[in-house]
Amino acid sequence: MGDIQTVAVVGAGTMGSGIAHVFARSGFPVILCDVEQRFLDRALASIHTNLGREAAKGKLTEADVEQSLSRITATVDMESLSVAQLAVEAAPERLELKSEVFRALDRILPSAAILATNTSSISITKMAALTKRPAQVIGMHFFNPVPVMALVEVVRGMATSDPTFAAVRDLSVKLGKTPVEVNDAPGFVSNRVLMPLINEAAFAVMEGVATPEAVDQVFKLGMAHPMGPLTLADFIGIDVCVDIMRVLQEGFGDPKYRPCPLLVRMVDAGWLGRKSGRGFYTYEK
Template identity: 55%
Template sequence: MKMKTIMVAGAGQMGAGIAQTAAEAGFTVKLYDWEPETVTKGLHRIKTNLEKEQAIGRKSQKETDAVFSRISPAELTEAGDADFDFIIEAIAENKKAKAELFDTLDKICPPHAVLASNTSSLPITELAAATKRPEKVIGMHFMNPVPVMELVEVIRGLATSEETAETVKKLAVRMNKTPVEVNDFPGFISNRILMPMINEAVYCLYEGAASKEAIDEVMKLGMRHPMGPLTLADFIGLDTCLSIMEVLYAGLGDPKYRPCPLLRKYVSAGWLGKKSGRGFYEYGR
């Protein structure tokens, strides 16, 4: 399949990053979100990112303008256009919401269109079951921040075709990413390893083993992590971390994946991390 146009459904932090990366690869990108204000914020985030790259000499003004000109807002109904070859879903990590979106996309998208999910933990097979084209449904899990991180986890559902998998791998390479195929298990590989580490760091704080600063410093200085696990959780979003831990706990049935009560408490309080202005640390908004 020769792709020209990509729709990104979901204009939050991940969706905006995917849209920017796709535009940098030369694609025409349509950015959709059911909240128009989120699209406006997403476009602003992209423009700010591009301007930062221009300021440090990584892009010229001409390149910045060209990339940004390839991204425009879209209505979901536009996905029915024959020009739409590929849709990447990047909404919140909620199985019901994702399944409903996939059902809608399946009904309106042209028959050849591939439906990919940027889910960080949910079963691709179950999302594919919401459609009548399970062979064209696949997981395409980008890392955050998308324009910087090289990895894309490629996850096939039970019915995903070889053609769809190869299309996604080629797309990832064109977007200057390295595709790594993993199996359709809860959390895949990245979050099955990362999230329990973050959850254990939260337990350390919860049980009073050390201060948040000390926990982060140990992992930065002792393990050479670029940022501590509690800071990383704030950047990911504590609600996202909790959702992934709940998927791991429910899907694998092992008590070692039980979300820390402190993580639940912070999410209930609306302390979601950097995006809300407060998580384990406080941030200016």
């Protein structure tokens, strides 16, 4: 593996902008790519705000903020990613969309470059098989909010090589993150364990065992979780939780992973959590 100097981030949503922020803050030139300029403008504004927050807390100087911002180039032209040694795909969690992005990256990036995906549940092995470089494909699963959360799940597909793994593990440390090695399986470790917890909490509410407030209090006070599972579900997005439960159900073929009917009804109603203003709790828009 050559040295990773320039990084491409594809997808300028919440996760993509956070990933670009962290790479730029750590000294890497970043090319942030999305399909429309307005998505890029929104991402750059968000990165500026979040770097400003870090400066206000004394974690960065004003000069650090300006230097970090100057390292980010925003573009709608995917062909310009050809100078990167690593691409991190952070497109929405839909296989067709991610597949399209991965095929394009495989064509555009140099043959020695690593292709990483920030997927939270889609098979790394399946994504790698779409490319001519399966040994250089890996999962790099960051957690939201990316600048704050220390964990990166580094996920090996069936064909991921040891040098690819080592390069991404070492890179994660340079970003100030803690890499944890995980093998490719539906939901990896994080969502395989978390989503059934959220799902079971939703069943407890649906069956009238307890209110959302009571369920969350039990986990905050009894298990020392910083937030309860239903507050967390609202933060993640109820629709995302249902999608990941379906990935687990399909991937394992086990009915224990079926999404709670209450979660499915909430998605049908448009109660997606914090982003829609209503989930298990209501939020000011």
